[in-house]
Amino acid sequence: MEVFLTVVDEGSFSAAALARRMTPSAVSKMMTRLEQRLGVTLMRRTTRHIHITDEGHAFARSARAILAALDQAEREVGCGPVAGIVRIATSSAYANHIFAPILPDLLRQHPDLEIELVIGDGLVDMGGQPIDLAVRAGPLPDSAMMTRSLGVSDIITVRAPDGLPGNLGFAYARRDPIWKEGANRVRATDGNTLAALARHGSGTVRVGRFIVKEELARGQLRIVAESPVVREEFHVVYLGKSVALPARVSTVVEYLVQKGRVDQKHGPETA
Structure with missing residues (x-):
């Protein structure tokens, strides 16, 4: 989910790879496996651009909510601020x-x-x-x-x-x-x-x-x-x-x- 959201935010595999300290091919393979597991097309690739599909945007919204909830849970049990x-x-x-x-x-x-x-x-x-x-x-x-x-x-x-x-x-x-x-x-x-x-x-x-x-x-x-x-x-x-x-x-x-x-x-x- 984190890598997918980085692709969405950065707009390309190469930029996402740089942000995640991965290779572009590793990012591409991970996105392919994610789409196969979900059974949908999350993004359409061209030589220069990546277009996020409607299903991709819906998954991105859900993924952000899930990761935010996970981050909050970690903070509450000790991985974040003292509260x-x-x-x-x-x-x-x-x-x-x-x-x-x-x-x-x-x-x-x-x-x-x-x-x-x-x-x-x-x-x-x-x-x-x-x-x-x-x-x-x-x-x-x-x-x-x-x-x-x-x-x-x-x-x-x-x-x-x-x-x-x-x-x-x-x-x-x-x-x-x-x-x-x-x-x-x-x-x-x-x-x-x-x-x-x-x-x-x-x-x-x-x-x-x-x-x-x-x-x-x-x-x-x-x-x-x-x-x-x-x-x-x-x-x-x-x-x-x-x-x-x-x-x-x-x-x-x-x-x-x-x-x-x-x-x-x-x-x-x-x-």
Whole structure:
């Protein structure tokens, strides 16, 4: 179809051959096979000119529509501009402190890209929900998911200068043993909320350093002396191989790997 339309547009086999980087004889043979397959005469040839028949013009209109639809389909699944919705499952902590500051630049680079955030600290069944990517902390279970590293976060213990005694912690069991600790007086399902509770003096909490870097710098929180510092890995995970991802998804993956690491250098902190 593409070669036929080039012949129609260029007006001769030789010009079409030049445009398609083919030989004139190859173009001629291809057009002959096309006419034989369709069972109609698409063009009448003379020594100097090619005249497109009524059947040829009708086929050209259909061929242009088919190729345009194919081009649109390829664009939608990743062979064209970055466009469409990318649904990302992530924690409030990562969304607020890492993703939010870098999102404007991503949106400026790709005006047709849309982002939908599914917020929660718990695991999301990516195979059972319309989720394109997930940002996950801690060890990953064996699965068919592909992963890219987003760095390693220091987990530190902090409290407000005049905070109440008692620990704040998660209301559900975390997979990583680094979160194993004693009884918590106040519990929540979200690390970002726990950090806010500690900032207002409700107790002591273990939290990712990137979540409380600003509070540490302002003196609203302090690192508890002699508390152990452990490390937690972050990953962006997705289903399927990166070479087969739609452009909208692969673009966000690469952007997070480059700009969305949890161990990016930040401003000064105080203990």
